[in-house]
Amino acid sequence: MLLDLVTSRRVVFVGGKGGVGKTSVAAALALGRAGAGARVLLVSTDPAHNLGHLWGRPVGDTPTRLAGPGDPAPGAAGYVDGLEIDPERTVDQHLTAVAATMRRLLPERMHQPAARHLELARQAPGTHESAVLERVAEAVELGEDSYDLVVFDTAPSGHTLRLLALPEQLTSWTEALLANRDRSDRFAAAVRGLGGGREETDRDAELRRVLVRRRDRFTRLREAVTDPARTGFVLVLTAEVLPIAETTEVHAKLTGMGVDVAALVANRRSPADAGALLARRRAQEDTHLARLRRQVPDVPLLDIPLLPGDLVGAEALGVLADLLGPTS
Ligand SMILES: Nc1ncnc2c1ncn2[C@@H]1O[C@H](COP(=O)(O)OP(=O)(O)O)[C@@H](O)[C@H]1O
Numbered sequence: 001m002l003l004d005l006v007t008s009r010r011v012v013f014v015g016g017k018g019g020v021g022k023t024s025v026a027a028a029l030a031l032g033r034a035g036a037g038a039r040v041l042l043v044s045t046d047p048a049h050n051l052g053h054l055w056g057r058p059v060g061d062t063p064t065r066l067a068g069p070g071d072p073a074p075g076a077a078g079y080v081d082g083l084e085i086d087p088e089r090t091v092d093q094h095l096t097a098v099a100a101t102m103r104r105l106l107p108e109r110m111h112q113p114a115a116r117h118l119e120l121a122r123q124a125p126g127t128h129e130s131a132v133l134e135r136v137a138e139a140v141e142l143g144e145d146s147y148d149l150v151v152f153d154t155a156p157s158g159h160t161l162r163l164l165a166l167p168e169q170l171t172s173w174t175e176a177l178l179a180n181r182d183r184s185d186r187f188a189a190a191v192r193g194l195g196g197g198r199e200e201t202d203r204d205a206e207l208r209r210v211l212v213r214r215r216d217r218f219t220r221l222r223e224a225v226t227d228p229a230r231t232g233f234v235l236v237l238t239a240e241v242l243p244i245a246e247t248t249e250v251h252a253k254l255t256g257m258g259v260d261v262a263a264l265v266a267n268r269r270s271p272a273d274a275g276a277l278l279a280r281r282r283a284q285e286d287t288h289l290a291r292l293r294r295q296v297p298d299v300p301l302l303d304i305p306l307l308p309g310d311l312v313g314a315e316a317l318g319v320l321a322d323l324l325g326p327t328s
């Protein structure tokens with residue numbers, strides 16, 4: 001089942017329309033794998049975070065233990081650490097770091113215009129996303145070093161697709177900057193031939209290192225995300241017209257970007273044996289899912305029933321994890 005489908009992966013993105021159950025499924029997946037002994041990092045990239053609400057404890061911008069040794073997940077040898085990426089704080093840190101680099105690398109007379117430029121950049125479209133992407137890259141790297149699995153609880157689909165398309169764009173943007181640097185390096189060398197300064201060369205070398213590091217980081221992220229052996233996308237939906245249309249569309253886009261869709265999860269399925277109304281709903285859902293099956297024939301599709309209680313706290317998540325289940 002779902003846990004088996006993702007067992008061999010190191011990175012799982014859980015996506016889908018708002019409200020379909022992404023956070024619940026991501027958390028249950030994390031808990032299920034931890035129950036099988038894995039060290040799991042659960043990362044929310046949705047600006048409307050709710051890992052904290054779900055686990056009934058504060059989760060912040062650094063990894064916090066949610067379940068594991070010393071915690072109410074009995075018998076689990078593995079653990080779940082949670083992390084909510086805070087876009088505001090990320091942008092702040094990002095711009096502070098960029099400002100420091102700029103001050104180091106730019107000649108004095110450029111400091112003020114550069115600072116003004118950065119203040120504008122804070123509000124510019126894409127700044128939040130590229131800062132969040134940097135943190136996604138960082139989380140994937142942290143996962144490689146210290147965890148067996150990183151589960152991303154993502155923002156609603158459109159946002160996440162833009163985020164995943166960014167490494168490509170940022171890489172080519174950095175390439176262009178580097179090509180520009182190449183030209184100005186040659187120019188600087190020519191100037192030095194005419195008696196230009198040594199300081200310029202050091203600055204150029206450092207700026208180049210910063211750009212190369214950033215480019216390499218996004219290249220590595222793109223490689224990780226488009227490697228089906230390492231990364232899978234789980235698309236959560238409810239069996240209704242709009243979520244199904246969106247699932248088909250997102251599946252096509254992800255596949256086009258080279259991202260493997262590991263599973264579709266039809267959440268909150270209505271019971272067939274609990275009265276006429278729900279039985280009719282169930283039949284309607286079956287019709288929708290049959291259409292989804294025709295449109296996306298080759299990806300495993302799993303059902304999760306509508307559960308009676310609130311899905312809050314480790315115990316409720318454990319019930320959901322069991323439904324994702326048998327672990328191997
Ligand atoms: N299988 C289910 N049965 C009952 N309630 C569910 C189920 N899955 C999710 N929910 C509830 O639906 C609401 C939305 O789920 P959530 O995981 O927060 O969605 P998303 O992260 O996609 O916005 C929550 O109140 C959650 O408890």
Ligand SMILES: [Mg+2]
Nearest residue numbers: 022023046050
């Ligand atoms: Mg959510």
